[in-house]
Amino acid sequence: MFRNREEIKEIQLHRLKDLVKRLYERVPFYRQKLDAIGFTPDKLKSLEDLRHLPFTTKQDLRDNYPFGLFAVSQEEIVRIHASSGTTGKPTVVGYTRNDIDLWSELMARSMRNAGVTSRDIIHNAYGYGLFTGGLGFHYGAEKLGATVVPVSGGNSKRQLMLMEDFGATVLTCTPSYALHLAEEMEEQGISRDRLKLRLGIFGAEPWSEELRTKIEEKLKIKAIDVYGLSEILGPGVAMECQEQKGLHINEDHFLPEIIDPDTGEVLPYGEKGELVITTLTKEGIPLLRYRTRDITALYPEPCACGNGLIRMDRVTGRSDDMLIIRGVNVFPSQIETVLLSLGYTEPHYMIVVDKKGALDQLEVWVELSEQFFSDEIKKLEQWEKKVEGELFTVLGINAKVRLVEPRSIPRSEGKAKRIWDRRELK
Amino acid sequence: MIVKQLSVFLENKSGRLARVTEILGENNINIRALSIADTTDFGILRLIVNKPNEAYKLLKEEQFMVSLTDVIAVEVPDKPGGLAGVLKILEPYNINIEYLYAFVEKSSNNALVVFRVEELEKAIKILTDNGVKVLAGNEVYSL
Numbered sequence: 001m002f003r004n005r006e007e008i009k010e011i012q013l014h015r016l017k018d019l020v021k022r023l024y025e026r027v028p029f030y031r032q033k034l035d036a037i038g039f040t041p042d043k044l045k046s047l048e049d050l051r052h053l054p055f056t057t058k059q060d061l062r063d064n065y066p067f068g069l070f071a072v073s074q075e076e077i078v079r080i081h082a083s084s085g086t087t088g089k090p091t092v093v094g095y096t097r098n099d100i101d102l103w104s105e106l107m108a109r110s111m112r113n114a115g116v117t118s119r120d121i122i123h124n125a126y127g128y129g130l131f132t133g134g135l136g137f138h139y140g141a142e143k144l145g146a147t148v149v150p151v152s153g154g155n156s157k158r159q160l161m162l163m164e165d166f167g168a169t170v171l172t173c174t175p176s177y178a179l180h181l182a183e184e185m186e187e188q189g190i191s192r193d194r195l196k197l198r199l200g201i202f203g204a205e206p207w208s209e210e211l212r213t214k215i216e217e218k219l220k221i222k223a224i225d226v227y228g229l230s231e232i233l234g235p236g237v238a239m240e241c242q243e244q245k246g247l248h249i250n251e252d253h254f255l256p257e258i259i260d261p262d263t264g265e266v267l268p269y270g271e272k273g274e275l276v277i278t279t280l281t282k283e284g285i286p287l288l289r290y291r292t293r294d295i296t297a298l299y300p301e302p303c304a305c306g307n308g309l310i311r312m313d314r315v316t317g318r319s320d321d322m323l324i325i326r327g328v329n330v331f332p333s334q335i336e337t338v339l340l341s342l343g344y345t346e347p348h349y350m351i352v353v354d355k356k357g358a359l360d361q362l363e364v365w366v367e368l369s370e371q372f373f374s375d376e377i378k379k380l381e382q383w384e385k386k387v388e389g390e391l392f393t394v395l396g397i398n399a400k401v402r403l404v405e406p407r408s409i410p411r412s413e414g415k416a417k418r419i420w421d422r423r424e425l426k
Numbered sequence: 427m428i429v430k431q432l433s434v435f436l437e438n439k440s441g442r443l444a445r446v447t448e449i450l451g452e453n454n455i456n457i458r459a460l461s462i463a464d465t466t467d468f469g470i471l472r473l474i475v476n477k478p479n480e481a482y483k484l485l486k487e488e489q490f491m492v493s494l495t496d497v498i499a500v501e502v503p504d505k506p507g508g509l510a511g512v513l514k515i516l517e518p519y520n521i522n523i524e525y526l527y528a529f530v531e532k533s534s535n536n537a538l539v540v541f542r543v544e545e546l547e548k549a550i551k552i553l554t555d556n557g558v559k560v561l562a563g564n565e566v567y568s569l
Contacts, residue, residue, distance in 0.1 A: 368435055368491050370491070373435060373491050373493060375431070375433030375470055375472065375493060375495045375542070376470075376524055376525070376542075377463050377464075377465060377470060380435075380468070380470075381465065402467050402468075403435075403467065403468055404437055404468075405435060405436070405437050405442075405489075405490070405491060406489055406490075406491050407489045408437065
């Protein structure tokens with residue numbers, strides 16, 4: 001545990017120098033980039049010098065698909081993970097033996113900080129496979145000495161049975177899946193008291209504070225936010241502590257910056273912008289100033305938990321799949337917040353964007369909830385109007401609310417798909 | 427005197443209404459009366475069936491948004507001015523009718539009108555006091 005920021009900075013500078021040297025010597029892609037701006041590793045004197053170095057983007061990983069950015073020989077790589085690649089080729093990352101050890105150690109460290117102990121039974125419902133979530137938690141939990149149930153995603157009925165029978169105390173999965181499990185429990189009439197759950201660690205998709213409250217109420221647990229991305233490591237880049245006031249970044253290994261996504265300029269602490277991470281110690285695929293596209297802010301002030309690691313805000317959206325509708329930025333989390341504030345306990349919704357003539361049109365499909373159902377058309381229409389009014393207040397643009405039947409929006413066992421942008425298809 | 431009506435939320439897309447009737451048919455549930463109120467995006471299907479509780483359970487199991495609504499069924503002479511006569515009785519009492527629909531009774535010359543009102547008990551009392559026949563649930567279910 002770090003208490004002193006100077007100590008952290010010292011470690012960071014030392015490791016950053018080593019990183020830039022490694023990249024320059026071993027990865028032709030970076031050598032070319034650094035040569036192009038006339039930068040040699042010996043010119044790096046302070047942490048501030050970092051801001052003059054080039055960014056790395058997801059596109060760079062795609063352009064060098066699959067192994068072009070690896071900094072070690074294939075013989076040294078012991079595992080490969082990849083992102084889903086929804087818009088083309090996946091982004092591929094490789095881990096050396098040391099990388100895997102580091103990953104496990106950072107996950108164990110973060111989970112300990114979040115309140116997990118070796119006595120816990122962890123029901124790990126993150127997907128196993130190329131996706132980093134499942135194995136990331138798995139290795140971390142084992143390193144911590146906890147008991148892991150590697151259940152992975154899917155088959156919710158069976159998951160509930162196992163959670164009950166094995167006495168799981170910690171649930172790890174995406175927040176939307178946690179809510180799905182809570183719903184499934186209600187549907188099957190399973191009393192919450194039959195489960196021993198006390199903590200959940202949820203991530204891999206942006207979620208709101210309101211959703212946290214819902215999950216905490218329904219499952220009667222403390223819900224902890226975790227952040228990570230496969231390009232950097234997987235889960236374990238950052239995680240909340242018991243204070244739930246921002247996610248502690250493991251910044252002795254991942255140096256964070258916040259930039260203005262349009263200009264690339266570094267923003268001061270506390271300001272919202274795009275998170276950029278430099279991997280200080282990774283061997284397999286070390287990255288310099290990787291643009292995560294995630295929108296957050298950084299807070300270096302001491303945390304009540306005593307851990308001096310810098311904290312980041314929960315991610316409110318992504319700078320790239322943020323919707324721009326009639327020039328207005330719209331984040332799915334804003335819509336979720338509105339629905340929850342209106343009393344929606346199960347915020348299943350889909351954002352559908354269309355073009356009508358030249359105008360963008362925003363529709364929010366919301367599953368009708370039992371509590372708002374009426375046999376009178378006028379009451380349902382009043383309800384639609386009410387949601388529309390609230391959305392207008394929050395988003396600043398008109399959204400048409402469309403009530404849809406329960407269970408008609410596809411449930412996801414992993415990342416929720418909230419956006420259907422039909423503008424691109426036309 | 428209260429009749430249980432099934433109210434089902436249906437998105438305006440093909441096959442949903444068919445699915446409801448299919449479920450009822452497969453389970454030997456007979457529809458006595460029905461009405462659909464719709465908007466561009468959704469509709470509410472209102473049904474009087476012979477076994478309302480069973481139908482409610484079946485539709486619920488099939489994930490439909492469904493509720494049981496209390497309505498009253500009134501016998502109205504099947505002739506010009508029949509309905510007007512009944513409405514006229516209610517008029518001075520400020521009974522607001524949310525919606526109504528009618529069907530013709532097979533066994534007699536009367537029409538049946540289903541009313542959804544806010545003050546159910548009050549409406550029943552006024553109508554029966556004025557000699558209008560308000561049918562009991564079982565009478566309607568077994569028509």
